[in-house]
Amino acid sequence: MEYLFDSLPFVATAFGIPQYLPQIRKLRRTRDPAGVSWSWAALAGVNNAAWFAYFAASGYWTALVPSTAATLLATTVAVLLTGLGCGSARAAAAVCAWAALLAGAAAVAGTRGLGTLLVAAAAVQVLPSVVTAYRTRRPTGVSAGTWLLTLGEVCCWATYGLYRGDPRLIALGATGITASLLMLARIRYTGGPAVPSAASRVAAG
Template identity: 75%
Template sequence: MERFALLFDVLPFAATGFGIPQYLPQITKLRRTRDPAGVSWSWATLTCVNNAAWFAYFASSGYWTALVPSSAATLLAATVAVLLTRLGRAGRRPAAGVGAWTVVLAGAVVVAGIPGLGTVLTAASIIQVTPSIVTAYRTRRPTGVSVGTWLLVLGEVSCWTMYGHYRSDPRLIALGITGITASLLMLARVQYTTKRGYRPLPSE
Protein backbone atom coordinates (compact mmCIF):
# COMPACT_ATOMS: atom_id res chain seq x y z
CA MET A 1 0.00 0.00 0.00
CA GLU A 2 2.87 2.36 0.80
CA ARG A 3 4.28 1.84 -2.68
CA PHE A 4 0.96 2.77 -4.25
CA ALA A 5 0.74 5.83 -2.00
CA LEU A 6 4.20 6.93 -3.10
CA LEU A 7 3.21 6.40 -6.72
CA PHE A 8 0.17 8.63 -6.37
CA ASP A 9 2.15 11.24 -4.46
CA VAL A 10 4.45 11.53 -7.49
CA LEU A 11 1.53 12.43 -9.79
CA PRO A 12 1.53 16.16 -8.95
CA PHE A 13 5.20 16.29 -9.94
CA ALA A 14 4.41 14.54 -13.22
CA ALA A 15 1.54 16.97 -13.80
CA THR A 16 3.97 19.81 -13.16
CA GLY A 17 6.31 18.43 -15.81
CA PHE A 18 3.50 18.43 -18.37
CA GLY A 19 1.93 21.66 -17.16
CA ILE A 20 4.81 24.14 -17.12
CA PRO A 21 5.63 24.03 -20.87
CA GLN A 22 2.19 23.13 -22.21
CA TYR A 23 1.39 26.48 -23.87
CA LEU A 24 4.86 27.02 -25.31
CA PRO A 25 4.12 25.03 -28.51
CA GLN A 26 1.04 27.19 -29.15
CA ILE A 27 2.99 30.38 -28.50
CA THR A 28 5.79 29.24 -30.82
CA LYS A 29 3.34 28.32 -33.56
CA LEU A 30 1.51 31.64 -33.42
CA ARG A 31 4.77 33.57 -33.52
CA ARG A 32 6.19 31.60 -36.43
CA THR A 33 3.10 31.37 -38.62
CA ARG A 34 0.88 34.22 -37.44
CA ASP A 35 -1.94 31.78 -38.19
CA PRO A 36 -4.69 31.83 -35.52
CA ALA A 37 -7.16 29.64 -37.42
CA GLY A 38 -9.06 27.45 -34.98
CA VAL A 39 -7.51 28.97 -31.85
CA SER A 40 -9.94 30.61 -29.43
CA TRP A 41 -9.12 33.92 -27.74
CA SER A 42 -11.74 33.19 -25.08
CA TRP A 43 -10.07 29.84 -24.32
CA ALA A 44 -6.67 31.46 -23.82
CA THR A 45 -8.06 34.27 -21.66
CA LEU A 46 -10.26 31.99 -19.56
CA THR A 47 -7.29 29.68 -19.07
CA CYS A 48 -5.33 32.61 -17.67
CA VAL A 49 -8.15 33.67 -15.33
CA ASN A 50 -9.01 30.15 -14.17
CA ASN A 51 -5.42 29.18 -13.45
CA ALA A 52 -5.00 32.29 -11.34
CA ALA A 53 -8.06 31.11 -9.38
CA TRP A 54 -6.69 27.55 -9.20
CA PHE A 55 -3.46 29.00 -7.80
CA ALA A 56 -5.43 30.44 -4.87
CA TYR A 57 -7.32 27.17 -4.39
CA PHE A 58 -4.18 25.01 -4.52
CA ALA A 59 -2.36 27.30 -2.08
CA SER A 60 -5.22 27.18 0.43
CA SER A 61 -5.55 23.40 0.03
CA GLY A 62 -1.86 22.68 0.52
CA TYR A 63 -1.26 21.34 -3.02
CA TRP A 64 2.11 23.08 -3.14
CA THR A 65 3.46 21.29 -6.21
CA ALA A 66 0.44 22.50 -8.19
CA LEU A 67 1.40 26.14 -7.67
CA VAL A 68 4.18 25.98 -10.25
CA PRO A 69 2.11 24.70 -13.22
CA SER A 70 -0.87 26.90 -12.36
CA SER A 71 1.30 30.03 -12.23
CA ALA A 72 3.10 29.01 -15.43
CA ALA A 73 -0.23 28.38 -17.15
CA THR A 74 -1.49 31.79 -16.04
CA LEU A 75 1.51 33.57 -17.54
CA LEU A 76 1.77 31.54 -20.75
CA ALA A 77 -1.97 31.52 -21.46
CA ALA A 78 -1.92 35.29 -21.06
CA THR A 79 0.86 35.36 -23.67
CA VAL A 80 -1.31 33.31 -26.06
CA ALA A 81 -4.20 35.73 -25.47
CA VAL A 82 -1.97 38.73 -26.23
CA LEU A 83 -0.72 37.13 -29.45
CA LEU A 84 -4.28 36.34 -30.54
CA THR A 85 -5.33 39.90 -29.73
CA ARG A 86 -2.57 41.23 -31.97
CA LEU A 87 -3.79 38.88 -34.70
CA GLY A 88 -7.29 40.31 -34.46
CA ARG A 89 -9.00 37.42 -32.64
CA ALA A 90 -10.30 39.40 -29.66
CA GLY A 91 -13.77 40.92 -29.61
CA ARG A 92 -16.14 42.80 -27.34
CA ARG A 93 -18.54 39.91 -26.86
CA PRO A 94 -15.87 37.37 -25.83
CA ALA A 95 -14.28 39.99 -23.59
CA ALA A 96 -17.62 40.60 -21.90
CA GLY A 97 -18.01 36.87 -21.29
CA VAL A 98 -14.55 36.59 -19.75
CA GLY A 99 -15.24 39.64 -17.60
CA ALA A 100 -18.51 38.16 -16.36
CA TRP A 101 -16.81 34.90 -15.40
CA THR A 102 -14.09 36.80 -13.55
CA VAL A 103 -16.79 38.56 -11.54
CA VAL A 104 -18.35 35.18 -10.70
CA LEU A 105 -15.03 33.84 -9.38
CA ALA A 106 -14.37 36.96 -7.33
CA GLY A 107 -17.94 36.92 -6.00
CA ALA A 108 -17.56 33.30 -4.89
CA VAL A 109 -14.52 34.24 -2.81
CA VAL A 110 -16.28 37.24 -1.26
CA VAL A 111 -19.45 35.29 -0.41
CA ALA A 112 -18.07 31.90 0.61
CA GLY A 113 -14.29 32.19 0.74
CA ILE A 114 -11.96 29.58 -0.73
CA PRO A 115 -14.54 26.75 -0.34
CA GLY A 116 -16.91 28.81 -2.47
CA LEU A 117 -14.20 29.36 -5.03
CA GLY A 118 -13.54 25.62 -5.11
CA THR A 119 -17.21 24.94 -5.78
CA VAL A 120 -17.29 27.37 -8.69
CA LEU A 121 -14.03 25.97 -10.05
CA THR A 122 -15.76 22.61 -10.49
CA ALA A 123 -17.47 24.16 -13.51
CA ALA A 124 -14.50 26.28 -14.54
CA SER A 125 -12.87 23.62 -16.70
CA ILE A 126 -16.04 23.19 -18.79
CA ILE A 127 -16.38 26.93 -19.29
CA GLN A 128 -12.69 27.16 -20.17
CA VAL A 129 -12.44 24.45 -22.81
CA THR A 130 -15.80 24.92 -24.53
CA PRO A 131 -14.68 27.92 -26.64
CA SER A 132 -11.60 26.03 -27.85
CA ILE A 133 -13.68 23.08 -29.03
CA VAL A 134 -16.38 25.23 -30.63
CA THR A 135 -13.82 27.37 -32.45
CA ALA A 136 -11.81 24.40 -33.71
CA TYR A 137 -14.88 22.52 -34.96
CA ARG A 138 -16.38 25.60 -36.61
CA THR A 139 -13.13 26.30 -38.43
CA ARG A 140 -12.82 24.35 -41.68
CA ARG A 141 -9.05 24.30 -41.41
CA PRO A 142 -7.90 24.76 -37.79
CA THR A 143 -4.30 25.14 -38.88
CA GLY A 144 -3.41 27.40 -35.97
CA VAL A 145 -4.04 24.75 -33.31
CA SER A 146 -0.88 23.29 -31.80
CA VAL A 147 -0.91 19.52 -31.38
CA GLY A 148 2.00 19.78 -28.95
CA THR A 149 0.03 21.97 -26.56
CA TRP A 150 -2.95 19.65 -26.45
CA LEU A 151 -0.78 16.57 -25.95
CA LEU A 152 0.83 18.26 -22.95
CA VAL A 153 -2.60 19.29 -21.63
CA LEU A 154 -3.72 15.67 -21.97
CA GLY A 155 -0.71 14.48 -20.00
CA GLU A 156 -1.26 17.00 -17.21
CA VAL A 157 -5.00 16.47 -16.75
CA SER A 158 -4.57 12.70 -16.83
CA CYS A 159 -2.23 13.00 -13.84
CA TRP A 160 -4.65 15.27 -11.98
CA THR A 161 -7.54 12.90 -12.65
CA MET A 162 -5.72 10.01 -11.03
CA TYR A 163 -4.52 12.20 -8.17
CA GLY A 164 -8.02 13.56 -7.65
CA HIS A 165 -9.38 10.01 -7.30
CA TYR A 166 -6.59 9.24 -4.84
CA ARG A 167 -7.36 12.32 -2.74
CA SER A 168 -11.14 12.04 -3.26
CA ASP A 169 -11.18 15.62 -4.54
CA PRO A 170 -14.20 16.14 -6.84
CA ARG A 171 -12.81 19.43 -8.14
CA LEU A 172 -9.62 17.82 -9.41
CA ILE A 173 -11.61 14.92 -10.85
CA ALA A 174 -13.91 17.32 -12.71
CA LEU A 175 -10.90 19.28 -13.95
CA GLY A 176 -9.21 16.11 -15.16
CA ILE A 177 -12.14 14.45 -16.91
CA THR A 178 -13.14 17.67 -18.67
CA GLY A 179 -9.56 18.31 -19.74
CA ILE A 180 -9.10 14.78 -21.07
CA THR A 181 -12.31 15.02 -23.09
CA ALA A 182 -11.38 18.42 -24.52
CA SER A 183 -7.84 17.33 -25.39
CA LEU A 184 -9.03 14.23 -27.22
CA LEU A 185 -11.64 16.24 -29.13
CA MET A 186 -9.08 18.83 -30.18
CA LEU A 187 -6.53 16.23 -31.25
CA ALA A 188 -9.22 14.33 -33.14
CA ARG A 189 -10.23 17.51 -34.97
CA VAL A 190 -6.68 18.22 -36.11
CA GLN A 191 -6.17 14.59 -37.11
CA TYR A 192 -9.44 14.52 -39.06
CA THR A 193 -8.72 17.67 -41.04
CA THR A 194 -5.22 16.41 -41.79
CA LYS A 195 -6.54 13.09 -43.11
CA ARG A 196 -9.05 14.96 -45.23
CA GLY A 197 -6.16 16.62 -46.95
CA TYR A 198 -6.19 19.92 -45.11
CA ARG A 199 -2.56 20.11 -44.18
CA PRO A 200 -1.68 22.34 -41.22
CA LEU A 201 1.13 24.83 -41.63
CA PRO A 202 4.56 23.43 -40.67
CA SER A 203 5.31 24.75 -37.19
CA GLU A 204 4.73 22.02 -34.64
Protein backbone atom coordinates in the same frame (compact mmCIF):
# COMPACT_ATOMS: atom_id res chain seq x y z
CA MET B 1 1.94 2.42 -4.23
CA GLU B 2 1.16 5.53 -2.16
CA TYR B 3 4.48 7.00 -3.24
CA LEU B 4 3.45 6.64 -6.89
CA PHE B 5 0.18 8.46 -6.32
CA ASP B 6 1.86 11.17 -4.24
CA SER B 7 4.29 11.79 -7.10
CA LEU B 8 1.49 12.56 -9.58
CA PRO B 9 1.43 16.31 -8.82
CA PHE B 10 5.12 16.44 -9.76
CA VAL B 11 4.42 14.67 -13.05
CA ALA B 12 1.48 17.00 -13.68
CA THR B 13 3.82 19.92 -13.06
CA ALA B 14 6.22 18.63 -15.71
CA PHE B 15 3.37 18.55 -18.23
CA GLY B 16 1.71 21.74 -17.06
CA ILE B 17 4.54 24.26 -17.01
CA PRO B 18 5.31 24.19 -20.76
CA GLN B 19 1.84 23.30 -22.06
CA TYR B 20 1.12 26.64 -23.77
CA LEU B 21 4.61 27.08 -25.23
CA PRO B 22 3.94 25.02 -28.40
CA GLN B 23 0.90 27.20 -29.16
CA ILE B 24 2.89 30.37 -28.55
CA ARG B 25 5.69 29.18 -30.84
CA LYS B 26 3.24 28.20 -33.57
CA LEU B 27 1.42 31.52 -33.52
CA ARG B 28 4.69 33.43 -33.63
CA ARG B 29 6.07 31.28 -36.44
CA THR B 30 3.01 31.00 -38.71
CA ARG B 31 0.87 34.00 -37.75
CA ASP B 32 -2.03 31.61 -38.36
CA PRO B 33 -4.82 31.73 -35.73
CA ALA B 34 -7.24 29.44 -37.61
CA GLY B 35 -9.16 27.35 -35.10
CA VAL B 36 -7.57 28.92 -32.00
CA SER B 37 -10.06 30.53 -29.62
CA TRP B 38 -9.23 33.86 -28.00
CA SER B 39 -11.83 33.18 -25.32
CA TRP B 40 -10.17 29.84 -24.48
CA ALA B 41 -6.78 31.50 -23.95
CA ALA B 42 -8.18 34.39 -21.90
CA LEU B 43 -10.32 32.09 -19.76
CA ALA B 44 -7.35 29.78 -19.23
CA GLY B 45 -5.41 32.71 -17.80
CA VAL B 46 -8.26 33.70 -15.48
CA ASN B 47 -9.10 30.16 -14.38
CA ASN B 48 -5.51 29.21 -13.64
CA ALA B 49 -5.15 32.29 -11.46
CA ALA B 50 -8.21 31.06 -9.56
CA TRP B 51 -6.77 27.53 -9.37
CA PHE B 52 -3.61 29.06 -7.89
CA ALA B 53 -5.71 30.50 -5.07
CA TYR B 54 -7.54 27.21 -4.58
CA PHE B 55 -4.36 25.12 -4.59
CA ALA B 56 -2.66 27.48 -2.11
CA ALA B 57 -5.63 27.36 0.25
CA SER B 58 -5.86 23.57 -0.06
CA GLY B 59 -2.16 22.94 0.55
CA TYR B 60 -1.42 21.54 -2.93
CA TRP B 61 1.91 23.37 -3.04
CA THR B 62 3.31 21.52 -6.05
CA ALA B 63 0.39 22.72 -8.16
CA LEU B 64 1.30 26.37 -7.61
CA VAL B 65 4.11 26.22 -10.16
CA PRO B 66 2.10 24.95 -13.17
CA SER B 67 -0.88 27.16 -12.34
CA THR B 68 1.41 30.20 -12.28
CA ALA B 69 3.04 29.21 -15.57
CA ALA B 70 -0.34 28.53 -17.16
CA THR B 71 -1.68 31.90 -16.05
CA LEU B 72 1.22 33.78 -17.62
CA LEU B 73 1.55 31.70 -20.79
CA ALA B 74 -2.18 31.44 -21.53
CA THR B 75 -2.42 35.20 -21.18
CA THR B 76 0.48 35.46 -23.65
CA VAL B 77 -1.52 33.35 -26.13
CA ALA B 78 -4.49 35.70 -25.72
CA VAL B 79 -2.24 38.73 -26.34
CA LEU B 80 -0.80 37.15 -29.49
CA LEU B 81 -4.28 36.33 -30.77
CA THR B 82 -5.38 39.90 -30.11
CA GLY B 83 -2.48 41.10 -32.24
CA LEU B 84 -3.66 38.79 -35.03
CA GLY B 85 -7.13 40.30 -35.05
CA CYS B 86 -8.92 37.72 -32.92
CA GLY B 87 -11.23 38.39 -30.01
CA SER B 88 -14.02 40.91 -29.63
CA ALA B 89 -15.45 43.34 -27.10
CA ARG B 90 -18.25 40.87 -26.41
CA ALA B 91 -15.81 38.04 -25.70
CA ALA B 92 -13.72 40.31 -23.45
CA ALA B 93 -16.82 41.34 -21.50
CA ALA B 94 -17.77 37.69 -20.98
CA VAL B 95 -14.28 36.86 -19.67
CA CYS B 96 -14.35 39.85 -17.29
CA ALA B 97 -17.78 38.77 -16.02
CA TRP B 98 -16.47 35.26 -15.35
CA ALA B 99 -13.44 36.64 -13.49
CA ALA B 100 -15.75 38.78 -11.34
CA LEU B 101 -17.90 35.73 -10.59
CA LEU B 102 -14.85 33.75 -9.42
CA ALA B 103 -13.67 36.61 -7.24
CA GLY B 104 -17.15 37.00 -5.78
CA ALA B 105 -17.41 33.29 -4.97
CA ALA B 106 -14.06 33.40 -3.16
CA ALA B 107 -15.02 36.54 -1.23
CA VAL B 108 -18.45 35.29 -0.15
CA ALA B 109 -17.90 31.55 0.37
CA GLY B 110 -14.12 31.23 0.67
CA THR B 111 -12.19 28.25 -0.65
CA ARG B 112 -15.26 25.99 -0.70
CA GLY B 113 -17.21 28.46 -2.82
CA LEU B 114 -14.31 29.03 -5.18
CA GLY B 115 -13.70 25.30 -5.50
CA THR B 116 -17.35 24.65 -6.30
CA LEU B 117 -17.31 27.23 -9.08
CA LEU B 118 -14.01 25.85 -10.40
CA VAL B 119 -15.80 22.55 -11.07
CA ALA B 120 -17.66 24.41 -13.82
CA ALA B 121 -14.59 26.45 -14.78
CA ALA B 122 -13.00 23.60 -16.69
CA ALA B 123 -16.02 23.28 -18.98
CA VAL B 124 -16.32 27.07 -19.33
CA GLN B 125 -12.67 27.22 -20.37
CA VAL B 126 -12.45 24.40 -22.90
CA LEU B 127 -15.85 24.83 -24.58
CA PRO B 128 -14.76 27.82 -26.72
CA SER B 129 -11.66 25.95 -27.92
CA VAL B 130 -13.64 22.89 -29.00
CA VAL B 131 -16.44 24.92 -30.61
CA THR B 132 -13.99 27.15 -32.49
CA ALA B 133 -11.89 24.23 -33.73
CA TYR B 134 -14.91 22.29 -34.95
CA ARG B 135 -16.52 25.32 -36.60
CA THR B 136 -13.31 26.16 -38.43
CA ARG B 137 -13.02 24.15 -41.64
CA ARG B 138 -9.26 23.74 -41.30
CA PRO B 139 -8.00 24.60 -37.79
CA THR B 140 -4.41 24.85 -38.91
CA GLY B 141 -3.45 27.30 -36.17
CA VAL B 142 -4.08 24.89 -33.30
CA SER B 143 -0.99 23.29 -31.77
CA ALA B 144 -1.14 19.53 -31.17
CA GLY B 145 1.78 19.87 -28.76
CA THR B 146 -0.22 22.07 -26.41
CA TRP B 147 -3.11 19.62 -26.31
CA LEU B 148 -0.85 16.60 -25.82
CA LEU B 149 0.76 18.29 -22.82
CA THR B 150 -2.68 19.28 -21.53
CA LEU B 151 -3.83 15.68 -21.85
CA GLY B 152 -0.85 14.45 -19.85
CA GLU B 153 -1.44 17.01 -17.11
CA VAL B 154 -5.17 16.43 -16.68
CA CYS B 155 -4.73 12.65 -16.66
CA CYS B 156 -2.41 13.10 -13.69
CA TRP B 157 -4.83 15.38 -11.86
CA ALA B 158 -7.79 13.09 -12.52
CA THR B 159 -5.90 10.14 -11.07
CA TYR B 160 -4.65 12.18 -8.12
CA GLY B 161 -8.16 13.48 -7.50
CA LEU B 162 -9.47 9.92 -7.34
CA TYR B 163 -6.68 9.02 -4.93
CA ARG B 164 -7.36 12.01 -2.67
CA GLY B 165 -11.13 11.87 -3.06
CA ASP B 166 -11.22 15.45 -4.39
CA PRO B 167 -14.27 15.86 -6.69
CA ARG B 168 -12.98 19.17 -8.01
CA LEU B 169 -9.76 17.64 -9.33
CA ILE B 170 -11.72 14.70 -10.72
CA ALA B 171 -14.04 17.07 -12.60
CA LEU B 172 -11.05 19.08 -13.85
CA GLY B 173 -9.40 15.91 -15.11
CA ALA B 174 -12.47 14.40 -16.76
CA THR B 175 -13.36 17.62 -18.57
CA GLY B 176 -9.78 18.24 -19.65
CA ILE B 177 -9.32 14.69 -20.95
CA THR B 178 -12.52 14.91 -23.01
CA ALA B 179 -11.60 18.28 -24.49
CA SER B 180 -8.00 17.26 -25.22
CA LEU B 181 -9.08 14.12 -27.06
CA LEU B 182 -11.64 16.08 -29.09
CA MET B 183 -9.04 18.70 -30.03
CA LEU B 184 -6.39 16.13 -30.96
CA ALA B 185 -8.92 14.25 -33.09
CA ARG B 186 -9.86 17.47 -34.86
CA ILE B 187 -6.21 18.32 -35.52
CA ARG B 188 -5.47 14.78 -36.70
CA TYR B 189 -8.23 14.64 -39.29
CA THR B 190 -8.27 18.22 -40.57
CA GLY B 191 -4.71 19.48 -40.03
CA GLY B 192 -2.32 20.68 -42.67
CA PRO B 193 -0.97 23.97 -44.00
CA ALA B 194 -3.55 26.42 -45.19
CA VAL B 195 -3.98 30.17 -45.46
CA PRO B 196 -6.31 31.38 -42.69
CA SER B 197 -9.53 32.93 -43.96
CA ALA B 198 -11.36 35.96 -42.60
CA ALA B 199 -14.09 33.66 -41.35
CA SER B 200 -11.63 31.61 -39.31
CA ARG B 201 -10.33 34.78 -37.68
CA VAL B 202 -13.83 35.77 -36.64
CA ALA B 203 -14.51 32.26 -35.32
CA ALA B 204 -11.36 32.42 -33.22
CA GLY B 205 -13.03 35.04 -31.02
